[in-house]
Amino acid sequence: MGVVLLKFGGTSVGNVDKIQKTAEQAIREQELGNQVVIVVSAMGKSTDKLLSLAGEITKAPAKRELDMLLATGEQVTISLLAMALNKKGKEAVSFTGFQAGIETESVHGNARILDIDSERIRDALFAGKIVIVAGFQGITRDGDITTLGRGGSDTTAVALAAELAALKCSICTDVDGVYTSDPRYIKGARKLDELTYDEMLEMAHLGAGVLHPRSVEYAKNFKTPLEVKLSHGREKGTMIKEEMSVEDTKVVRGVAFEDGITRITVHWSRKEDMRVSKVFTELAKNAVDVDIIIQGITGLGHGNLSFTLKTSALLDALAVLEDKKAEIGYEKIESEQELAKVSIVGSGMVSNPGVAATMFEALTDQQIPIKMISTSEIKVSTVVPEREMVKAAQVLHDTFELEKA
Amino acid sequence: MGVVLLKFGGTSVGNVDKIQKTAEQAIREQELGNQVVIVVSAMGKSTDKLLSLAGEITKAPAKRELDMLLATGEQVTISLLAMALNKKGKEAVSFTGFQAGIETESVHGNARILDIDSERIRDALFAGKIVIVAGFQGITRDGDITTLGRGGSDTTAVALAAELAALKCSICTDVDGVYTSDPRYIKGARKLDELTYDEMLEMAHLGAGVLHPRSVEYAKNFKTPLEVKLSHGREKGTMIKEEMSVEDTKVVRGVAFEDGITRITVHWSRKEDMRVSKVFTELAKNAVDVDIIIQGITGLGHGNLSFTLKTSALLDALAVLEDKKAEIGYEKIESEQELAKVSIVGSGMVSNPGVAATMFEALTDQQIPIKMISTSEIKVSTVVPEREMVKAAQVLHDTFELEKA
Helix, strand or coil, X not given: CCEEEEEECHHHHCCHHHHHHHHHHHHHHXXXXXXXXXXXXXXXXXXXXXXXXXXXXXXXXXXXXXXXXXXXXXXXXXXXXXXXXXXXXXXXXXXXXXXXXXXXXXXXCCCCEEEECCHHHHHHHHCCCEEEEECCEEECCCCCEEECCCCHHHHHHHHHHHHCCCCEEEEEECCCCCECXXXXXXXXXXXXXXXXXXXXXXXXXXXXXXXXXXXXXXXXXXXXXXXXXXXXXXCCCEEEECCCCCCCCCCCCEEEEEEEEEEEEEEECCHHHCCHHHHHHXXXXXXXXXXXXXXXXXXXXXXXXXXEXXXXXXXXXXXXXXXXXXXHCCCEEEEEEEEEEEEEECHHHHHCCHHHHHHHHHHHHCCCCCCEEEECCCXXXXXXXXXXXXXXXXXXXXXXXXXXX | CCEEEEEXXXXXXXXXXXXXXXXXXXXXXXXXXXXEEEEEXXXXXXXXXHHHHHHHHCCCCCHHHHHHHHHHHHHHHHHXXXXXXXXXXXXXXXXXXXXXXXXXXXXXXCCCEEEECCHHHHHHHHCCCEEEEECCEEECCCCCEEECCCCHHHHHHHHHHHHCCCCEEEEEECCCCCECCCCCCCCCCCECCEEEHHHHHHHHHCCCCCCCHHHHHHHHHHCCCEEEEECCCCCCCEEEECCCCCCCCXXXXXXXXXEEEEEEEEEECCHHHCCHHHHHHXXXXXXXXXXXXXXXXXXXXXXXXXXXXXXXXXXXXXXXHHHCHHHHCCCEEEEXXXXXXXXXXXXXXXXXXHHHHHHHHHHHHCCCCCCEEEEECCEEEEEEEHHHHHHHHHHHHHHXXXXXX
């Protein structure tokens, strides 16, 4: 017995029927003896409709006013869900971000939560009510409505779970858990029962789009058990927590992959001219996100720097680099498109140095060229040609026998 | 120079084009040197859409949750209007009821404003911004969102105008002012330049549906000049204020009429049994509104009581009276439907006792039967058969020469 958080995204509350089902799921959780807090997003396409209204007026709305507009979406859902629970005979109360005490920075459109004053929520739970909180939104100290940016409702849920010391925070979504790899492409991909925060973080960063990395970080910091599960179903999902049960001794736990990657290489004729930090400062200033970075110096005194980024950001990146050519001092730039990133993830890797070697060998055996490599304590990423991506992922999934529990 | 309030109802901000026009009107007002506060309602049919969503879930939503739902309607309008003003190069800021400091009672669906903390609005006006406030909503001391009930946005506007000691509060609507009578039915009906608060109150109560009585009362208490004018037009409307300019010496200023009236008569066989107050206590308990009341005692020791109410409330009223027959102690009840109320209104009446006589004479001359009469210092109401309503109103409009300025 304790507090349980349930979070439902827009598709899970996309119409009245789904809102009813969401109410039923919350009631089942309460009947297990738990105090239930539900965090919901705006219904289905309602955010898009609001954005399109704003778009009819201006292409560049003030972010404060856009937050004011978008925050209405979740407010509609929470009130309807409260009505649905009432109708089923349960006491329920809805809270906007402001009423839930979610204080954020004053950064409109992408605010971070600074503090949560959960007194009203605690009082309502104590009174036996199911509490419904608008995800994705908060309020600044000055009383302005903010939104939390992408994955915002997940962040709301996890932050509230931490604040309320919840038993778990279930992210109810349209997949039934986290898989060893994407089952749409990889034969033998299997739902995981458990995963560590760090593994989930790597999987999330590597394109397994189930959870937003920010919410996983939050859960990790507060050691809040996270569950990814199917909305409106009774089946258990995947638990994400600090440590695995002892039985699970797999070194590699998942294979993640992502296409649409481009590699840019910057060449300097003299290694003394290399302004490497300037490259990344300028790209960051222009909101170009860079992923894998490799720096090389050849024997002839030349220098080069390679990094990957999403192909969608290529034109922006090239424009920035062209603009700052003199300051960066490079000689020429090359880019290679149609690449993909294929990664293996697992907490056990840190004590198994042979894993990376096994990975490279398996790819090389299949004549898959490895363009770049990047490692961390719990993952190894390789950049390969886009057309080889699924094959590479399947090879790795098979090699590390991820189809077996 | 000073603060000017502009209030726009749902049809005046019903689409993006009308929101743009609303922005232009606010800018014109600011360019006259005024500080401008705009109060808006939800866009056109959006409240109906929200109500229909709630209706899909339950026929009896909790009022707190219904307020939570409906309050999103105005929040959408205020953000879009702020964007429209920004787009036209004007600084603007939107406030929800809560942000505007509108504190109400904790009566959901029909709350009264208790207090306004206008600091944020004053700061924004001082900074040169156009301030946009969500009408119809407020917040309780406990932080729950409330709505103000029918005519709520008018009340918000008038209350803010009073709090800010505004030069005037313009209610911008789909009519260009207050008329001597309804121009759709009455030949010679003429727009009034001015009207007193009391006259407007009577007109509002008598069915001239331009303004909600509550907002007129508020304006009267704080002596805030009200203007009723056409949205998005440049023409002056009708000013409602404490006293008329001296030139206007008309005794009767308007003719109001309302159909769908029923008269109920309660008969007691002994006047000692008459529990008159019980009748009205029970009706009020059941939210049945009663209008004109006449009590009579015949020479034979019988007693009777007649009152009018809207025909739509007849079944409710009869059910209440039937249910409480023993306690009220009456012998029988009669009701007459298809009646109408026709009234003349004017501040000058109080010092012109002949006005009522002129009125009755005019109606009698036309063979219009008068079923009931009710007078106040500034109005005389008669109940007539519904089919004679328009004719009666036209006769009175002609008799008092209201077509002449």
